[in-house]
Amino acid sequence: MPSQLTFIGAGNMASAIFGGMIDKGYRAEAITATATRPEHLDTLKARYGINITTDNAAAVVDADVVVLAVKPQKMREVCLALAEAIQISRPLIISVAAGIECEALGRWLGGNLPIIRCMPNTPSLVGAGASGLYATADVSDAQRDLASTLLGTVGLVEWVEEEALIDAVTAVSGSGPAYFFLMIEALEEAGVKRGLDLQSARRLAIHTAFGAAKMAAESELTPAELKRQVMSPGGTTEQAIASFEKAGIKPIFDDATHACAKRARALAAELGKN
Incomplete structure (x- = not known):
């Protein structure tokens, strides 16, 4: 497991993932979550004991893994604002946003990053999810194993070797x-x-x-x-x-x-x- 993990976006899917991780013994103090509403973050901190902030750039400075969990329509804006900080820390990027391809994520974040695209589903909220994952060529075997461990805390993990197959995953398990x-x-x-x-x-x-x-x-x-x-x-x-x-x-x-x-x-x- 990484020493520092940051979630950009702290909605239901993000909280399902880090909640599952904590249930499996991951250290809450090593997890940071960001959101635009401080009151929502306060609720998450009280429930899970994680670190919270409304500052996305600050949250990724020391992160080994950054999970992008914002709405697809907001992803470009969020990534462009994060690019400078991400290029300094160069963490593993895991996106759980539907419909955003790795090429676009890499372009918005400045390029040359290990990126994993993940399509989870809502039963992750009760620990019975099914997630399809695709990794770019920059992702190491160790990082793939790490992503399997993280997403495995909330259910089944299935890897696909072609990004286009994420659409099939969406059609079968995502929806x-x-x-x-x-x-x-x-x-x-x-x-x-x-x-x-x-x-x-x-x-x-x-x-x-x-x-x-x-x-x-x-x-x-x-x-x-x-x-x-x-x-x-x-x-x-x-x-x-x-x-x-x-x-x-x-x-x-x-x-x-x-x-x-x-x-x-x-x-x-x-x-x-x-």
Whole structure:
């Protein structure tokens, strides 16, 4: 673990990451977080015991790792203001902002820096995240291991070797929690239509999704094989699956993830053009 770690931006995702690190034994006094609202920083300091400041440049002076966790629309402005200080300290840069490519980050920060682009997701807030990571050629093996350790405190870490694949990560896991929330919502509504009360339908839908995900995570069987195990020939589940397939559920997911990845590429072109 690095001796000094700075988070530029201290929203939900940043606090999920450093909160997970602290839970795993990382020293709170070695973490600094910045934000524009002092009252928000005071709350974080009281909860986690970390260092806080509203001065981004001062926060990166002694940092070994700088995590860029500001909104994508603010990233260029923030990076340009940090460039001089970053070029002096030359830390490992980890960006968790959607739609900002490494080339743009490097250009805004002055160039020749080790940069890792990370696409986490919101279940990181409960320690069950899934993060896709891409590293530029300037990132050492030790720095890759370090990033895996940091992001591993809040969930699964998967590396991709081409930056374009971050768009696929966005489509599958970055935006993916919303797909499952939609399925839970739909199953809940279907349960109510079948006569269940709302709270019962919601609890049953949520815990069924949780249990299915837990089985898939812990089993050596593929999801397709697990699905077949639930289906008896001529049984109830077989009828439900047949209805899903008739409606074209796999093409629906294919179209949805294509639209998501396409939008991610458009954002990258739009936000990184200057």
